[in-house]
Amino acid sequence: MSDTTTILHDTANRLFADTVSASELARAAEGAWLPAQWQQLEELGLTTALVPEDAGGAGLEPADALGLVRLAGYHGLPLPLAETLLAGWLLAHAGLPVLEGPLTIAPARTDNELRLERTGNGWRLRGELDRVPWARHAAAIAALADHDGQPLVCLLTPDGYTLDQAVNLAGEPRDTVQVNCALQNAHVAPAPEGFGPQQLQAAGAALRALAMAGAIDRVLTMSVNYANERKQFGRPIGKFQAVQQNLAVLASQAAAAGAASDIAAEAFGAAPDLLAIAVAKVRTGEAAGSAAGIAHQVHGAIGFTEEHSLHFFTKRLWSWRDEFGREAEWNRLVGQQAADAGADGLWPLIASV
Amino acid sequence: MLSIPFPKPPTSDAAEALRHEVRAFLRETLADRPPAERALSWTGYDADFSRALARKGWIAMTWPKEYGEHERSALERYVVLEELLAAGAPVSAHWIADRQSGPLLLRYGTEEQRREILPRIAAGECYFCIGMSEPDSGSDLAGARTRATPVEGGFRVNGTKLWTTNGHRAHYMILFCRTGGNTEDRHGGTSQLLVDLSSPGITIRPIRDMSGLEDFNEIVFQDVFVPESAVIGELGKGWDQVMGELAYERSGPDRWLSSFALLAELNRHLGSRPSERAQELLGRITAHLVVLRRLSRSVAGMLERGENPALQASLVKDLGTGVEQEIPEIVRQLVDIEAAPGSGDQLSAVLAHTLMYAPAFSLRGGTREILRGIIARGLGLR
Structure with missing residues (x-):
């Protein structure tokens, strides 16, 4: 990581810490949009970190830019930074305009099918997109649509769709988008070579892996601090071996998630390493469930209240592990690759990541 | 942020080149070693193999030329270790001497002890307990x-x-x-x-x-x-020294690859078209191993830089032995066989050995509870 990146990460970390308070998290969970906070992200250049410099972005290396997503996860940043990074990256790499403002992408779920047809001087796009993150606040959605077996990137603006609002456990928007619109030629372009729905799903999975690693770091920090403060039987509960052993497991899961998210960040790109990202998503997803469970156990009843901040992070963990492919789906990819490798090829496969 | 840091593992072209050399050597040398013997992992004992390994220069790899004549990097040593373990090579004879006794002597031993002992360890002829x-x-x-x-x-x-x-x-x-x-x-x-x-x-x-x-x-x-x-x-000063020795003992891939032979046999048994359920269970364990390997390589990097990875090593060992112990359970969920010691069916025989040996994984080299106590101390809880 270069010095510039370190400075950017430090700056972002301070910004997130200063602007994401418990009251902001609560407001966002109720559906509020935080315009001032979003503007600060834009002013720092964080939202275009993955857009190449010649397309007007900061042009960071993916592994460095994605470090921002882990930090955002640590703070529970209730804004579509990850989605904007990915949409901007995809649009720029397809040569499409990267619009200003929050952006998002349509997850390439099997039930999200878009029909793209040629019309006289452009295109028509129809279909339904389920669980689109932050769609209601987005200036544009980047989506993949198939045309004659070739994946095309489409830039959709709000005048081209209607939406039904829905949320995830943490209250983050996950809207259903009904698309029926004409698209000008300038808003449709071939996806980067080899980049199809599975690659888009993997890119989203990589972002969620990073966000989960950040949120797991957070629930570990909250849990250890709480165990040091909360006294029962005349001493901090963190002095009891039973609690220490649970927190040690939580720390181990956090370390595994951190390593897995590093794998995801390194594998991100126009030709993403699907195996590496699958590994990262399933391992962070498993760690997320374990970490959230232990964090709540350590916090006791107070952590179960709406007033306490723990749930902002545990609800995100429970949601993010299922977004862009839950463990079962990505495990099948890893398992089939292991099977393809055979008994003697299994180790070389593991050592290749 | 309280998470325990695992620095990005360094990469080394020299180590990757060496990996191919090691694989070729193991393919040839272990061609006739059946899975049931590979399953012994680093408890497999064969002094001839240890001497052959020494002739390749793959024992005492990182020691100074004057004692071991190799001076390879910790990363190159790491690659050799993981390839040996993944192949189920019988490394037990020299393992402890190479892993901890030799490094301890290098650090604390007298010049006379080093000259007397280290070259013999490097030759694969002197074993420690x-x-x-x-x-x-x-x-x-x-x-x-x-x-x-x-x-x-x-x-x-x-x-x-x-x-x-x-x-x-x-x-x-x-x-x-x-x-x-x-x-x-x-x-x-x-x-x-x-x-x-x-x-x-x-x-x-x-x-x-x-x-x-x-x-x-x-x-x-x-x-x-x-x-x-x-x-x-x-x-x-024995206490401080023995703590250092334990850090060597806990830091390697021998703490998450002990059941690998069983996973390889399971993979053989499932064939190229496993059921969805088999894909899921096999995929999950494979993912765990990939991540453990990343953590383990990070520890190797810390050793290479002369840092003290005692805390990180304890964490990897705790996570790793858990996965080692899960592998036989996964086999039982996917395959309708009974574990049978000495069976001609290799999966059955390997399962038998691994099931019976698995309790030791989280006992030897520091129990799970001791390791978690070390992690808790690293978190500032004790």
Whole structure:
């Protein structure tokens, strides 16, 4: 990581810490949009970190830019930074305009099918997109649509769709988008070579892996601090071996998630390493469930209240592990690759990541 | 942020080139080794293999030229270790000497000890056992009672060491014992001695483990004379030294690859078109191993830079042994076979061995509870 990146990460970390308070998290969970906070992200250049410099972005290396997503996860940043990074990256790499403002992408779920047809001087796009993150606040959605077996990137603006609002456990928007619109030629372009729905799903999975690693770091920090403060039987509960052993497991899961998210960040790109990202998503997803469970156990009843901040992070963990492919789906990819490798090829496969 | 840092593992072209060389050597050398023997993992004992490995320069790899003649990087050593383990190579004879006894001597030993011992370890001819646990002192190492009493020219040692892997076929033990003080002051007054196991007064009794192997031993010291020149490091500093030795012991891929032969056999059995359920369970364990390997390589990087990875090593060992113990359970969920020791069916035989040996994974080298205590200390909880 270069010095510039370190400075950017430090700056972002301070910004997130200063602007994401418990009251902001609560407001966002109720559906509020935080315009001032979003503007600060834009002013720092964080939202275009993955857009190449010649397309007007900061042009960071993916592994460095994605470090921002882990930090955002640590703070529970209730804004579509990850989605904007990915949409901007995809649009720029397809040569499409990267619009200003929050952006998002349509997850390439099997039930999200878009029909793209040629019309006289452009295109028509129809279909339904389920669980689109932050769609209601987005200036544009980047989506993949198939045309004659070739994946095309489409830039959709709000005048081209209607939406039904829905949320995830943490209250983050996950809207259903009904698309029926004409698209000008300038808003449709071939996806980067080899980049199809599975690659888009993997890119989203990589972002969620990073966000989960950040949120797991957070629930570990909250849990250890709480165990040091909360006294029962005349001493901090963190002095009891039973609690220490649970927190040690939580720390181990956090370390595994951190390593897995590093794998995801390194594998991100126009030709993403699907195996590496699958590994990262399933391992962070498993760690997320374990970490959230232990964090709540350590916090006791107070952590179960709406007033306490723990749930902002545990609800995100429970949601993010299922977004862009839950463990079962990505495990099948890893398992089939292991099977393809055979008994003697299994180790070389593991050592290749 | 309180998470325990695992720096990005360094990459090394030299190490990757070496990997291919090691694989080719193992393919040829172990061609006839059946899965049931590979399943012994690093408890598989074959002195001929250790000597062959030494001829390749793959023991004592990182030691200075004057003692081992290799001076390879910690990363190159790491690659050799993981390839050996993944292939189920019989590395037990030299394993402890290479992993911890040699490095301990390099760090604390006298020049005479180093010149006498290290080149023989590097040649794959001199084997070590660990002298830590005792009948009344397992996890509570500081409670060790074996005592070395000063006499003319050295010490007279009395006491008993237990669970001493390879004690019956090793040449030396690094003995952790009391040389002063008493058991009340715990860490003080302890020292490490380099003990020649052929010394008069030493009785070695192999103990059969529940899997049927005779790897570990009870070693009784009755008025054993050990010369003054056998003191390793500083008299009375045994506790700090033995903690360093344990960090070597816990830091490697031997803490997450012990069941790998079983996973490979499962993969063979499932074939190229496993069910969705099999894909999911196999995929999950594979993902765990990939991530463990990343963590383990990070520890290797810390060793390479001369940092102390004791905390990180404890964490990897705790995570790793958990996965090692899960693998037989996954096999049971996917395959309708019964574990049968000595069966001609390799999966059945490997499953039998791994199931019976698995309890040891989270006991040897520090129990799960001890490791989690170390992690809790790293979190500032104790």
